[in-house]
Amino acid sequence: MKASRSSTRAMLVALAAMAPRHLWLGGMALASLTVLMGMALLGLSGWFIAATALAGLVPATALVFDVFMPSAGIRLLALGRTGARYGERLVTHDATLAVLAALRERLFRSWAPAGAAWQLRLRPARWLQRLTSDVDALDSLYLRLAVPLVSACAAALLAAVVLGAMHAGLGLLLGLWLLLAGMAIAAVLALRARRPALRRVAALERLRTQAVDLVAGQTELLMAGRLPAQCARLAATERSVAQADRQLNRLEARASMAFGMASTLTLVGVLLAVGWLVEQGVLGAPGAALALLVALAAMEPFAALRRGAVEAGRTWLSVQRLAPQVVQAPAAIEIKVTEPPPGCAVRLQQAAAQHRGSPHRALAAVDLQIPAGTQVALIGASGAGKSTLLSLIAGELLAVHGQVLAQPCTWLTQRTELFQDSLRDNLRLAQPGASDVQLWQALEGAGLAADVRALAEGLDTRLGEGGLGLSGGQARRLALARLLLHPAACWLLDEPTEGLDAATARDVLQRLRQQMHGHTVIVATHWRREAETADRLLWVEGGRLLADARRGTTDFDKLLGRLREDAAVVAAPATAKGF
Incomplete structure (x- = not known):
């Protein structure tokens, strides 16, 4: 177990070193900025609409109400959110693709030493699985786990700060609730999806092997009278893949429902809290609209963890499978060729x-x-x-x-x-x-x-x-x-x-x-x-x-x-x- 954990840690360190640090951090920063600007845009728009409506009720207030600064802020946030989203997609995918390319090169090098060709011949489908499906599964580590997690924490922090400026206790409670509810749902989903995800990976590997055997050896199978049996095995494996997919889809649907319920509870709780603050005269109607809309948008980044949590089992299995080749590759490729004497x-x-x-x-x-x-x-x-x-x-x-x-x-x-x-x-x-x-x-x-x-x-x-x-x-x-x-x-x-x-x-x-x-x-x-x-x-x-x-x-x-x-x-x- 300790060896497995150490190899996993070494694998994660190796993956982190395969792309420049500014790409990793820049992608996370842009993703967080996109979420924060989206929340600010929604909250400011709600405040502006409510404030404009109230100002219009009193002519004197309407004359002095400044509509230019809030409208300029809304336009700035809308344009900034679009630009940040584009930059986030560009940087995060650039980092991910750079890592996957470097990882494939490392794998090829780890299979280059003496004796590796024999292993490739003995189990070609397994090594093809490592090079394609297992490598592709690693993009979830960054794109669907690390980036959404940082963005969700930033959203929780912004919501806590905004409502904390209205009432310190309310801001603290909201921040803790968002973190506990969002992380708990994602963690439970990852745990429950692990077994069907692993079954799906194993079934896909069997499906690939059986399909290759069927295509490459159909003449021999036909002569031996085993072609129908091989087709039946292939169909049974395909049903196993479909069953695992259905289980994962049901879990993802239930997680979506859980995140929806958590978002509704958050909105109800904030609505009651700001209603009490309005009644106490601490908060006005525009501020209440701002708080409600920020709270409404705060749970959405946590829901983005849903896909990564479903694929977490497959991702960690790929990490463990590839760790021996990736971690040991530099030492393995140093082959010294000794030449004989002249003549x-x-x-x-x-x-x-x-x-x-x-x-x-x-x-x-x-x-x-x-x-x-x-x-x-x-x-x-x-x-x-x-x-x-x-x-x-x-x-x-x-x-x-x-x-x-x-x-x-x-x-x-x-x-x-x-x-x-x-x-x-x-x-x-x-x-x-x-x-x-x-x-x-x-x-x-x-x-x-x-x-x-x-x-x-x-x-x-x-x-x-x-x-x-x-x-x-x-x-x-x-x-x-x-x-x-x-x-x-x-x-x-x-x-x-x-x-x-x-x-x-x-x-x-x-x-x-x-x-x-x-x-x-x-x-x-x-x-x-x-x-x-x-x-x-x-x-x-x-x-x-x-x-x-x-x-x-x-x-x-x-x-x-x-x-x-x-x-x-x-x-x-x-x-x-x-x-």
Whole structure:
């Protein structure tokens, strides 16, 4: 509990530091000024109308009654209230949007260290929820809780001062009543809305996950006969969201009624009090109108807390969820990359790796040294640890034991990661400052230049989500162009031709080999066509390096012979025991 409270406090401090202090304070000051000028406008208008009516009853009084100063004050307050409202909206939203932008950047940075990509792959819907719904929920902290709370307190203070000038006891009682009634209603609403708000958040997260599963896996679900069941689950979750929404709407409606009753009680109490003061001769009719209208407007700012109180449970849950990433982000992103001695591309010394949440090590005590400019093929059965070894070299996975020294690498993974953006910007992910000439050279090297020139907008052609608009072969060539564009001298290739037809695969490999000169290349593969030009073959099995065969040796030919060009099946592990 103490750890949770300390992380929450640290989170709030971090959020407060993400926007300049003058924006936070300026927004609250402008919001309070808007409320105060609105109350003053209403009270002055009531006083002026009552005073003008009474002055008109007596001609002598009407002649000397000053209508210019009150009317000028009314106009000033009306214009000032409009300007303050505009400024308040501008400043508070500027502060909020600045914080949300900085928060998203902090979250991206907290997910950048080694191992974070694995977590994103395991639970993408959860992390998407953090980045969208949880971040958006934090705007309630300032816009719907802090700003209305300060404005409400300012309104209570003004009402207490105005009525206190007429009668000290009345002003004190009114101020205390406004604070106690307004805060009590908001607090009770927040407590009662917490449980349905949390249920709604959980149901929305389930709804998003189930919808993604339904859309992405509808073919598999249909083949397994589970599509109707998945649709029924989705509908049931949607009903849960609707039920939580109804509960929250009922609570908000009851809170509106409570604030209305409190406002009515306030008005009745002030009416009786000022009636007594008028009867005692302490107060005139214009002053009574002023007091009544100020009291009438004083409860309205407290009613603005209603929305924030309803969302308070969701907001605090988001604070607790995001606190670990936000508070620990600065320390987490400081990754030190240690390079090997000159002439060496990769050096592993008793390096062991373990995936988070797994009780077993994915790699156990690997010793490996790869000179710069060498071409190495990692071979072995699926799940043997080839991709894990590449992750270790790339720095995406930290060693739990031993030492890993590696040159900066660029990694062509099995999946082609393309984004909903232009071709030019997808390429520039590898080298942000690349010119169009360099982009075209990379496309020529990947064999995609002719296809891009055939497009109406060329490099400005926009891709859909995940590279929609390109075929599988074109997407792979675009990823290859990014590889060629990257300045790193060490290439990591994870089954670079997987999923391509034979002709496209041969062309991609040929272009890779033309560009390999001067680069260290480490390729994880099942295919003989990808391994046959390597200088070394490394046999990986069960997370261990069982064989290291050099070109020109018998062991190299034996290992290469076990890779089948068509079926891409590695020979049974037991046959490799002799190496």
